Amino acid sequence: MTDSMLAALPSALDLVDYFGIAVFAISGALLAAEKRQTLVTLIFFAVVTGVGGGTLRDLLIGAPVFWVRHNATLVICIAAAMLVWITSRRRFAGRALLWFDAAGLVAYATYGAAMALSFGVAPIPAFGMGVLTACAGGIIRDLLAGEPSILMRPELYVTAAALAAGCSSRFR
Amino acid sequence: MTDSMLAALPSALDLVDYFGIAVFAISGALLAAEKRQTLVTLIFFAVVTGVGGGTLRDLLIGAPVFWVRHNATLVICIAAAMLVWITSRRRFAGRALLWFDAAGLVAYATYGAAMALSFGVAPIPAFGMGVLTACAGGIIRDLLAGEPSILMRPELYVTAAALAAGCSSRFR
Amino acid sequence: MTDSMLAALPSALDLVDYFGIAVFAISGALLAAEKRQTLVTLIFFAVVTGVGGGTLRDLLIGAPVFWVRHNATLVICIAAAMLVWITSRRRFAGRALLWFDAAGLVAYATYGAAMALSFGVAPIPAFGMGVLTACAGGIIRDLLAGEPSILMRPELYVTAAALAAGCSSRFR
Numbered sequence: 001m002t003d004s005m006l007a008a009l010p011s012a013l014d015l016v017d018y019f020g021i022a023v024f025a026i027s028g029a030l031l032a033a034e035k036r037q038t039l040v041t042l043i044f045f046a047v048v049t050g051v052g053g054g055t056l057r058d059l060l061i062g063a064p065v066f067w068v069r070h071n072a073t074l075v076i077c078i079a080a081a082m083l084v085w086i087t088s089r090r091r092f093a094g095r096a097l098l099w100f101d102a103a104g105l106v107a108y109a110t111y112g113a114a115m116a117l118s119f120g121v122a123p124i125p126a127f128g129m130g131v132l133t134a135c136a137g138g139i140i141r142d143l144l145a146g147e148p149s150i151l152m153r154p155e156l157y158v159t160a161a162a163l164a165a166g167c168s169s170r171f172r
Numbered sequence: 173m174t175d176s177m178l179a180a181l182p183s184a185l186d187l188v189d190y191f192g193i194a195v196f197a198i199s200g201a202l203l204a205a206e207k208r209q210t211l212v213t214l215i216f217f218a219v220v221t222g223v224g225g226g227t228l229r230d231l232l233i234g235a236p237v238f239w240v241r242h243n244a245t246l247v248i249c250i251a252a253a254m255l256v257w258i259t260s261r262r263r264f265a266g267r268a269l270l271w272f273d274a275a276g277l278v279a280y281a282t283y284g285a286a287m288a289l290s291f292g293v294a295p296i297p298a299f300g301m302g303v304l305t306a307c308a309g310g311i312i313r314d315l316l317a318g319e320p321s322i323l324m325r326p327e328l329y330v331t332a333a334a335l336a337a338g339c340s341s342r343f344r
Numbered sequence: 345m346t347d348s349m350l351a352a353l354p355s356a357l358d359l360v361d362y363f364g365i366a367v368f369a370i371s372g373a374l375l376a377a378e379k380r381q382t383l384v385t386l387i388f389f390a391v392v393t394g395v396g397g398g399t400l401r402d403l404l405i406g407a408p409v410f411w412v413r414h415n416a417t418l419v420i421c422i423a424a425a426m427l428v429w430i431t432s433r434r435r436f437a438g439r440a441l442l443w444f445d446a447a448g449l450v451a452y453a454t455y456g457a458a459m460a461l462s463f464g465v466a467p468i469p470a471f472g473m474g475v476l477t478a479c480a481g482g483i484i485r486d487l488l489a490g491e492p493s494i495l496m497r498p499e500l501y502v503t504a505a506a507l508a509a510g511c512s513s514r515f516r
Contacts, residue, residue, distance in 0.1 A: 035324060037324070038330075038331065040330050040331045040334055041323060041324075041330050041331075044303070044307070044323070044330045047300060047304075048304075055232065059231055064234055065231075065232050065233075065234070067297055068232060068233060068288070068293045068294070068297045068301070069292075069293070069294060069297075070294050070297075071294050071295065071296040071297065073297075074296045074297055074300050075296065143315060144311065144315075144321055144323055145321070145323075145324065146320055146321055146324060
């Protein structure tokens with residue numbers, strides 16, 4: 001990777017981050033909508049699922065938690081919840097949840113591993129942190145909703161996150 | 173709000189904080205008592221439910237965790253558990269759990285949002301933090317006890333916390 | 345305890361720490377193996393169960409999280425998961441899980457309380473932290489696996505941790 005690419009990395013990674021937050025927020029809101037919860041609970045699930053993984057990552061590497069100093073992140077999550085609230089009557093299928101999860105997973109695993117490396121975390125923990133934080137949003141969502149955890153279903157959740165985090169670590 | 177009222181605020185907020193801890197601790201101990209657990213498990217639940225929300229809040233805003241530097245907080249939780257242990261034969265009704273939860277919720281949402289604002293957190297995250305930390309105690313309690321989460325029951329849990337946090341943010 | 349013993353304490357405690365991590369990692373991997381998960385999920389459970397308690401302890405006392413600066417801890421967890429993966433066909437009994445849990449519990453409670461005291465935590469919170477962090481690994485493991493929490497089973501889990509943490513606090 002050339003120096004000029006490295007210079008462009010932060011903003012590219014920021015976009016990946018916002019994308020990961022948005023799709024996880026949608027996935028959280030979708031699950032709450034499926035359970036016929038109120039709009040407020042939809043927003044709660046969108047926020048917890050959207051920022052859960054990144055919050056865990058920031059706590060583990062000792063960085064300030066990314067969403068407390070500005071309003072943008074929570075606004076994205078709230079907007080995602082409202083989007084789901086408005087459109088949910090047209091029946092997002094259960095499949096949608098899986099696709100959004102997968103997209104968020106890859107985005108978070110990539111961003112999490114890269115950010116941990118840039119904070120001086122050793123390679124294996126950086127890789128592990130990419131995996132953990134990518135899975136954390138979906139895991140917290142399922143725990144709170146009382147669903148069987150996505151970890152235990154046959155969708156290879158952790159494996160996908162590990163692949164994404166591994167690729168990200170290698171390209172640095 | 174006048175300046176003299178602002179000066180009196182910290183100690184008033186501290187009282188609100190201790191009140192929130194005590195009622196959450198009672199609610200945790202009540203749930204463990206209902207499940208016929210030992211006194212030690214009652215104390216464990218009282219502590220986890222009592223300090224869970226505030227701990228999450230402190231971690232998120234980067235403050236030192238409030239209960240590790242002095243003994244008072246845990247003593248309150250242990251006393252609450254013992255109170256429940258002694259009186260539980262007289263059958264606290266399941267209703268009591270809900271009332272204690274509601275009181276703790278309002279106290280924590282108010283205190284959490286106010287404290288986050290005073291740490292320079294942006295308004296929307298401060299509001300969100302009031303809600304999150306007010307709900308966290310009850311959520312952790314239900315998760316650990318294997319109960320269906322209070323989030324998913326029809327009691328408008330998150331909505332109540334949101335109202336309290338909203339009022340608190342507005343009056344600053 | 346003499347001064348020379350105090351000087352030897354860190355390395356002795358480090359051994360206790362590694363031992364606690366290894367047995368908790370094995371206990372996590374065993375549960376995942378029992379549920380017929382993939383090797384990647386076994387590793388995930390080994391890591392989460394192995395480092396869960398210590399991570400919570402470090403976050404609470406404001407220390408840097410112990411496993412992010414070097415590779416050794418995660419290598420131990422991964423090795424534990426592979427050991428379980430290779431040997432699990434010979435049927436580790438469900439009993440094994442309990443024994444590994446018990447060993448990890450005592451190691452963590454001892455180490456957690458001692459470390460908290462050395463960070464200037466007040467005695468009651470230090471004791472509580474030994475208990476909390478000793479139980480956290482097993483609790484997180486059961487939550488993620490959708491098992492009834494070990495807290496609620498009749499094995500006196502919290503009581504054992506409390507005894508170990510109490511002894512550790514007294515001998516300082």
